[in-house]
Amino acid sequence: MSETVSAWQLIASGDATLFAIVRLSLAVSLTAVAIAMVVGLPLGAILALTRFPGRSAVVVILNGFMGLPPVVVGLTVYLLLSRSGPLGELGLLFTPTAMVIAQALLVLPIIAALTRQTVEDLWHEYREELTAMGVGPTGQVATLLWDSRFSLVTALLAGFGRAAAEVGTVMIVGGNIDGFTRTMTTAIALETSKGNLPLAMGLGLILIVLILLINATAWGVRAWSEQRAG
Amino acid sequence: MPTRRTFSSLVMLLMLCGGTPALAQDQAIVVASTTSTQDSGLFDHILPVFEAKTGIDVKVVAQGTGQALDTGRRGDADVVFVHAKAQEEKFVEEGFATERFDVMYNDFVLVGPKSDPAGISGTKDIAAALIEIRTREAPFVSRGDKSGTHSAEIRLWKEAGLDIGTAKGQWYREIGQGMGAALNTASAMNAYVLSDRATWLSFRNRGDLGIVVEGDKRLFNQYGIMLVNPEKHPNVKAEAGQLFIEWLISPEGQASIGEYKIGGQQLFFPNAEQERS
Numbered sequence: 001m002s003e004t005v006s007a008w009q010l011i012a013s014g015d016a017t018l019f020a021i022v023r024l025s026l027a028v029s030l031t032a033v034a035i036a037m038v039v040g041l042p043l044g045a046i047l048a049l050t051r052f053p054g055r056s057a058v059v060v061i062l063n064g065f066m067g068l069p070p071v072v073v074g075l076t077v078y079l080l081l082s083r084s085g086p087l088g089e090l091g092l093l094f095t096p097t098a099m100v101i102a103q104a105l106l107v108l109p110i111i112a113a114l115t116r117q118t119v120e121d122l123w124h125e126y127r128e129e130l131t132a133m134g135v136g137p138t139g140q141v142a143t144l145l146w147d148s149r150f151s152l153v154t155a156l157l158a159g160f161g162r163a164a165a166e167v168g169t170v171m172i173v174g175g176n177i178d179g180f181t182r183t184m185t186t187a188i189a190l191e192t193s194k195g196n197l198p199l200a201m202g203l204g205l206i207l208i209v210l211i212l213l214i215n216a217t218a219w220g221v222r223a224w225s226e227q228r229a230g
Numbered sequence: 231m232p233t234r235r236t237f238s239s240l241v242m243l244l245m246l247c248g249g250t251p252a253l254a255q256d257q258a259i260v261v262a263s264t265t266s267t268q269d270s271g272l273f274d275h276i277l278p279v280f281e282a283k284t285g286i287d288v289k290v291v292a293q294g295t296g297q298a299l300d301t302g303r304r305g306d307a308d309v310v311f312v313h314a315k316a317q318e319e320k321f322v323e324e325g326f327a328t329e330r331f332d333v334m335y336n337d338f339v340l341v342g343p344k345s346d347p348a349g350i351s352g353t354k355d356i357a358a359a360l361i362e363i364r365t366r367e368a369p370f371v372s373r374g375d376k377s378g379t380h381s382a383e384i385r386l387w388k389e390a391g392l393d394i395g396t397a398k399g400q401w402y403r404e405i406g407q408g409m410g411a412a413l414n415t416a417s418a419m420n421a422y423v424l425s426d427r428a429t430w431l432s433f434r435n436r437g438d439l440g441i442v443v444e445g446d447k448r449l450f451n452q453y454g455i456m457l458v459n460p461e462k463h464p465n466v467k468a469e470a471g472q473l474f475i476e477w478l479i480s481p482e483g484q485a486s487i488g489e490y491k492i493g494g495q496q497l498f499f500p501n502a503e504q505e506r507s
Contacts, residue, residue, distance in 0.1 A: 083305030083465055091465060093306050094260055094291060175260075175291035178273075193410025194269050195417075195435030 007202020017179070022210065025183040028096055028170070029163035032103035036111050036159055041152065043108075044115025045141045048123055059116065065109035070168030077102040077173050094175040099183070102169040107159035114155035119144045153222050157215055164211055184210075258287040259470045262299075262307035264378055265408040267453075268292035270428035270497055275490040280477050286470045294377030294408065302326060302456070305463030308471040313378035313426075313453045327456035331479050334487050334498040335452045336427045338382055340443035341413070342368075343420040356446040357390035364392055367401040369421035371412050374404030382451065383424045389448060413439070426451055428497040453498070455479075478502070 010018045047058065079085050081093040081101075092098045122144050130140050145152070167185035174181035176190060184207045191200035267273060268290060277288050293301060295312040302310040303326050311333070312318060322330050340359060342348070348368040350359040363370055373380040387394040394402070405415050409429040416423035417437035425433075430441070443449075455475050460468040477483045479502035487500045 083463055085304075088305070088465075094289065175289070177260075177289040177291060180289055190269075192414065193265065193408050195410060195413060195433040197435050 007199055007206055010202075011206065018206075020179065021182055021184055021187055022206070024096060024181070025164065025185070025207075026210070028099045028183065029103060029160060031100045032107055032163050033111075033156060033160045035100070035104040036107040037156055040108050040111030040159075041115050041145055042141060044112040044117075045119045045145050047112070047116045048120035048144070049137065049140060059113075062109055062113045062116065066113050068106055068109060070106055070166040071172065073106050074102055074169035074172035077105065077169065081173065093173060094177060094181060096174070096181055098173040099170045099181060102173045103163045103166070106166065106169060107163050110159045110162055111155050114158060115145075115152060118148045118151045118155065122148050150222055150226055153218055157218055160214065161211060164207070164214075257285055257470070258289055259308040259467050259474060260289045260291060260306070261309045261311055261474070262291050262293060262297075262301040263311040264295050264298060264313060265292050265410065266313070266379070266426045266429045267311065269408075269410050270426075270432045271492070272428065272487070272490055272498060276478075276483070276486045279486050280474065280483070284470075284473060284477070286473065288474060294373070294375045295379075295381065296376030299326075302458045305458065305465060307458060308467045309455065309457055309474055311453065311455045313451055314381040315452055315454060317378075317381065318454045318456065321456065325459060326462055327459050330454050330456045331475060331502060333453045333455050333478055333502055334484075334500045335450060336498050337444070338379065338424055338449040338451050339427050339430055339441045340422060340449075341416065341425050341430060341439050342422040342442040343438050344440055345420065345438070346442060348422065351442045353443055354445050356386055356443050356448055359443045360387060360390040361392065363401075363422055364397055367399065369419055370402050371416040371419075371421045371423040372402060372404045373409065373412050373424075374406045375408070377408070378451070379409060379424060379426055382449075386424070386448060431492050431495055431497055452501075 007018075047055070047062070077098060078093065080087050081090065081098050082088055083091075083093070092101070126140075126144065126147070130143065135143065165185065167189055170176075170181070170183050171186050171189065174183070174186065176182050176186040182190075184203060188200050188203045188207070191197075191203060263273070269292070273288075273290050277290075281287060291298075291301065291307065295314045295317060298307070298310055298312050299317055299321050301307045302321065303324075310318075310321070310327070318330050321327055340350075340356060342351070348359070348363045348366050350362050353359050362368075372383060384394060387397070398404075403415070403419075403421065405412055407415075409425060410433065412423050413425060413429070413433050414435055415421070417435055417439050420438055422442070423439075427444075455478060457468060457471045457475055458466045460466040478487075484500035484502055487498050488496065490497055
């Protein structure tokens with residue numbers, strides 16, 4: 001990005017580098033949320049329905065992990081994926097895959113914890129009915145998740161917000177490599193360190209607009225399907 | 231519950247992330263380098279030339295010299311391109327590289343506010359200037375991150391006869407961040423800061439800062455490059471990494487470094503030995 005360009009000029013000129021960065025940011029964060037969703041929804045629902053010794057501790061830990069410091073998650077994944085670490089053979093450090101793994105770990109507790117709360121609230125309402133109908137545990141999880149799907153969209157959006165906005169993990173495990181692992185947030189950090197504050201701020205505004213757009217889309221889809229569901 | 235459609239879009243996303251890099255992986259090397267080479271824009275200038283010539287994709291991870299060397303030690307980079315000769319020689323001694331090559335140099339400059347509270351503007355004696363800053367307790371921003379510039383700063387305090395470990399006080403602010411962040415901080419609090427000339431020249435948020443001391447021989451800043459020893463880390467792409475090093479110290483690579491200018495000023499001066507023994 002050369003000397004005097006502003007972020008708006010970059011958009012207006014359809015700057016290829018900018019679009020590649022935006023695409024990577026969205027691909028990494030959305031994939032991370034998708035993976036965290038596949039694991040986190042059932043995990044949260046199962047935790048909501050089961051009773052076992054130490055369950056309260058697990059719930060507290062899960063809730064607490066919603067506030068995992070990104071830089072600590074980044075460092076942990078870095079040490080795991082480093083060539084000198086246990087998973088070094090895979091050669092994943094400084095790749096988009098490493099960024100997805102780190103962000104998925106960051107987002108998983110958020111989705112699982114919010115799902116646990118949502119499903120548990122609904123469970124109080126459904127319990128008698130489902131038990132009377134003789135629905136098995138898998139059926140119960142499925143029914144509760146399906147019937148709370150509109151509320152769970154908010155959990156997914158919270159997870160996405162966390163992933164898209166963070167810079168700590170992707171900087172450490174991605175390395176901010178030009179054209180390969182540079183995301184919106186690491187590009188903003190880089191432009192700031194170059195003292196190019198207007199461009200950094202402009203990129204920041206673009207990121208905020210993108211996050212708003214994704215939330216608006218989710219809202220629209222939710223409203224539309226709620227209407228259809230009646 | 232994920233439907234079939236959400237699943238297929240998930241797979242597409244995964245492919246989007248994981249698919250492309252795998253193709254380029256054989257022809258790509260990771261270079262751990264310093265923030266000064268990246269922030270100054272040098273890589274944007276020289277890498278396209280090398281990539282066009284060889285088809286090898288060079289991925290630069292910009293860190294402080296200390297961290298870059300550590301990345302090399304762990305085997306996470308193929309090539310290390312940094313600027314702290316003592317630390318680099320230690321890296322070779324430990325066997326993490328077999329050879330170190332000089333590539334280029336520039337110099338450090340002492341940057342400070344135009345109001346010049348230490349009254350040192352224009353002097354050529356960096357040691358005297360530092361003593362004056364310490365005596366008047368003028369605000370000074372230190373990188374504090376074991377980078378090449380931080381190592382140089384500590385050496386300069388020592389050469390001025392001051393042990394910064396005991397001499398530091400409120401006025402001495404260690405921020406533990408890169409060169410750009412240090413300049414941003416100095417600019418915000420009108421402090422003195424040691425910077426490499428390249429980052430300073432390309433830095434745009436100068437505020438009231440300007441160069442106060444330059445031209446002292448002790449401000450010399452040498453950059454060196456090393457291939458991470460493949461015997462320590464078999465995953466190192468020795469052939470491609472060596473090609474990059476050879477090119478950088480070849481007349482063509484050296485010329486490319488010398489051509490890079492900002493506002494008519496040359497940022498790095500190539501000085502590789504052309505006759506290698």
